[in-house]
Amino acid sequence: MFPFKNNITLDRKSNRNLYLQLCDQIIGFIKSGKLGPSTKLPGSRKLSEDLNIHRKTVISAYEELISQGWIETFPAKGTFITSTLPVVKPTDFDNNNRIKNQKQQSGFSFKSRPDLNPDLNNYSNEQLLKVNDGSPDYRLAPIEEITRVYRNIIKKAHHKKLLTYGSAYGNPELRKALVAYLNQTRGLNVSEENILITRGSQMGIYLAGQLLLSSGKRIVVGNTNYMTADNTFKDAGGIIERIPVDQNGINTIALEKLCTSKKIEAVYVTSHHHHPTTVTLSAERRMHLLQLAQQQRFAIIEDDYDYDFHYSNAPILPLASNDYKGNVVYIGGFTKIIAPAIRIGYLVAPKDFIEEATKLRKIIDRQGDSLLEQTLARMITTGDIQRHCQKVLKMYKARRDLFCLLLKEKFDNYFDFEIPKGGMAVWVRLNNKYNWDDLVAESKKLNLELNPEWRRYDNVNSGHNSIRLGFASLNEEEIQLVIQRLEIAFKNIS
Ligand SMILES: Cc1ncc(COP(=O)(O)O)c(C=O)c1O
Structure with a gap:
């Protein structure tokens, strides 16, 4: 008979009830093939003596296992592993009688993406x-203010509704606050229906890439460019075309030339401070780029990730502030102003584009963090964020x-x-x-x-x-x- 005495270890200090620990281990033996269908289990008296536990604990464990269908009991015959369970090939155990960690390698095939950045966490040596x-x-994040406003919001009974599913477009108060904020600070001329709240700018880049590109469609970026954006566009099936960048930003003459030989769907630009070289797109090139977008009917994805940080003069208004024909998809957020972990951003675009982007967003991430969004809405309205x-x-x-x-x-x-x-x-x-x-x-x-x-x-x-x-x-x-x-x-x- 299977040596239960040697194979079961129960931890009396654990928070998990002893009878449940016993269940877990018997289920483990079944799942790993150590105990096959129809195997007879020891009687409750014998097992309780072997394991030095109360007989009632074994009875409770057996009752639980019967209710879950793992074992069955027959009067006058005894208790058995359910005969109809599938036969499992025996599996290796570690020293603590747990199935050896098998979660290192998947038992199925899936896409591997060597083209994507493999650095997935930033928790290197804190001493560095x-x-x-x-x-x-x-x-420097104003975390006390954020906490205070957040707490005040959640204290109000009528705000409890923020805990349920809400609008996929994002918190209505934040969209409203952003209309005033973006129109004032960036010279935009938008209303709520032009705004989708995202989780940081990156989600905006992803949504825009997915909607504008598909296999073989072309997007133009600077040489060199923010690599995460490049990867995002490639992931959407896009072909990346590169144009030179100098001290005035991306070269729009080169873009114009490119447009004569190739159909372009979109241009990605970090107009305020080009990523990575930090240069600002000149006024002349801004006008030229907008003109080309209208003529050639391509989209400009304007990633304005660090609009708020301009030191030499007032920030330069984004291309989106001069977009009268609906060519600009404007992306921004609060991750740079507050802290990267406060993952709230926005996508600003013509209404039809926002609707599609919201449908897409809904299948990746049902909605944003409504409470945090409401908190930010308050802080924008009171001027806390601006201060x-x-x-x-x-x-x-x-x-x-x-x-x-x-x-x-x-x-x-x-x-x-x-x-x-x-x-x-x-x-x-x-x-x-x-x-x-x-x-x-x-x-x-x-x-x-x-x-x-x-x-x-x-x-x-x-x-x-x-x-x-x-x-x-x-x-x-x-x-x-x-x-x-x-x-x-x-x-x-x-
Ligand atoms: C150019 C650029 N765009 C977008 C992002 C993404 O920002 P977020 O954290 O808001 O997603 C970054 C982040 O560093 C960035 O450098």
Whole structure:
């Protein structure tokens, strides 16, 4: 007979009831093939003695297993594994009598995507001083205000309804607040039906890509471009066409030329601060791009991910503010203003496009976080968000100034860069005598992590030898430390 005594281990300190632990293990033996159909189980008295537990515990376990259909009992004969259960091939067990972890490899085939970025979590060594790709400083997020407003909302009985399924377009109050906010701050001329609330800008990029592209359809991006957007468009079946980027942004003359030989469905542009090089699309090219979009009937996906952070003058109004023929799909959000984990963004476009995007959004993610969206709506209406924005803008400007000053002072022979007019990172060209591999490796030895995503900018082999060094998430002390460690790293590789 199966040696229950040696194979069952019950933990009296566990929160799980003893009789349920016994059930779990017997079910495990059945599922793994250790106990086949019609196998006789020991009587409750014998098993309770073997396991040193109360007989009632065994009886409760057997009753539970009978009710679930795993075992059956016959008067005067005994208790058996249900005869009609399928026969299972025996499986390996680990030392604790649990089925060996078999969740490493799937027992089915599925798509593998080597083209997508394999870096899926950012939880590297917390001791590292990190220079990222240009993220906000999450430590500055107005989390107390958010919590206060959130708590006030949920306290009101009539707001409990926010806990049920709501509109796939997003929280109505946030859409309403965004109409006023976007029309005032960005010069848009939109109403609620032009707005879909998304989870961050990335969802907007995904939805736009899926609706505009399909197998063989072409999208134009800058060379080089934000790689996640490239991947998103490829995933939609699109063919990526690249046009040069200079100090005035994407070259629209090259785009015009391209349009004479190929049908273009869309152009993706980070007009305010081109990702990755941080340059602003000039007024002349903005007008030209809009004109081309109208003539050729393509869409402009305007990813305005860091509209709020422009230091040299007032932010430049987006292309969407001059879009009178419905060519622009405008994408933005609060992940950069507040913190990346506050995943609220928006897609602004003509009504027919928003309707399709919302249908699509509904099958990926039924709806957004209604309570957080309502909280943000309140904070926009009271001006809390705008005040927070002003506060961090000043701080990021000071950080940019210090970072660039020190880069220039200490690394003039190594780095070449323009002071970015906005955004959260500097696009730094490394003197061709050196390579990033060496500098990144040497910095790591000094507990300094240089933008781990840097390789992605070489995806088109542009040979620019540049990466983005984010300054916004570092306070002044941290900036000084980064510079000190970089100095040592350079000494060591020179
Ligand atoms: C150019 C660009 N667009 C979109 C995003 C995605 O932003 P979100 O976190 O709002 O999805 C990022 C994030 O870094 C970005 O750099």
